[in-house]
Amino acid sequence: NNMQASGTAVARTPACSHTSIESGAEVMADAAAPDTLPDTKPLRHDWTVAKWLASLGVSQGEPDGVIARMLARALLPQPNKDGDNELHRIRELAKDMPVEKLETTLRGVCKELAKELHTAMVMFAEENESAGSVPSVGVSKFSGGMELSYSSLDIFFGGLEGLVGAPNPRVREAMQDEHTGRDDSEEPFETPNYGIRTTSKEEWLFVVEPVKRTPWPEEASHKIKDGDRRKHRPLLEFKTELNRLNSRLSVQKQPEMTEDELIGGRLY
Numbered sequence: 001n002n003m004q005a006s007g008t009a010v011a012r013t014p015a016c017s018h019t020s021i022e023s024g025a026e027v028m029a030d031a032a033a034p035d036t037l038p039d040t041k042p043l044r045h046d047w048t049v050a051k052w053l054a055s056l057g058v059s060q061g062e063p064d065g066v067i068a069r070m071l072a073r074a075l076l077p078q079p080n081k082d083g084d085n086e087l088h089r090i091r092e093l094a095k096d097m098p099v100e101k102l103e104t105t106l107r108g109v110c111k112e113l114a115k116e117l118h119t120a121m122v123m124f125a126e127e128n129e130s131a132g133s134v135p136s137v138g139v140s141k142f143s144g145g146m147e148l149s150y151s152s153l154d155i156f157f158g159g160l161e162g163l164v165g166a167p168n169p170r171v172r173e174a175m176q177d178e179h180t181g182r183d184d185s186e187e188p189f190e191t192p193n194y195g196i197r198t199t200s201k202e203e204w205l206f207v208v209e210p211v212k213r214t215p216w217p218e219e220a221s222h223k224i225k226d227g228d229r230r231k232h233r234p235l236l237e238f239k240t241e242l243n244r245l246n247s248r249l250s251v252q253k254q255p256e257m258t259e260d261e262l263i264g265g266r267l268y
Helices: 002-012 018-032 051-055 066-075 085-095 099-127 153-164 172-180 200-208 235-249 260-267
Strands: none
Touching: 051 066, 051 153, 066 099, 172 200, 172 260, 200 260, 235 260
């Protein structure tokens, strides 16, 4: 908590408050002190000053934010040496840099930040010259979308069944009702892949109906060759194949496929 509070103070007032800088320097020294990372442990080469500053609240958690990059360049202006990394360098810097030098170093960040901010202000003014125009800055990409909210514990523990009710334990009956007993069960639709014009009820009968009849809904002629079109096969014809598959599943100690699952796969 102390680290977060001190780090936030530095992030909000870089080089603009002696008290904030002094607190930030103490935090940096504590976080990077040698006794917290013994030399016997391998140094992390993915650790960077910018990421560390972001963890303290700089640039709102963005390791590549403008302020985090400026502060990182101010603290470590020289490029890494061979075999060295930023973690080792910041540890050494925390031991050797007095708070007065840190304050002087961070003053340069204010100048650099002022240049960046001035450039952004000029560009913003040029893009919004019209007095009646409303700038898009600050408009959320989620505006106009659905707004979610937290609910109470009874909703959480109620789970999905608490919202939509328990599933019908009679699976075959529920599947048949969904395909044949709804308001849109006989409403025609066309599949986008093979151009089959059909209904939910006809698809159920195509898979489950044991008696062959013609014509069944079929693929569009320009979508697929005649010999490759789907063929009506009663469920009874799949009995041998289903038993063979379940024998292999049993050997592997896996649950066997039910006839309801076969119907679902065929409907798909």
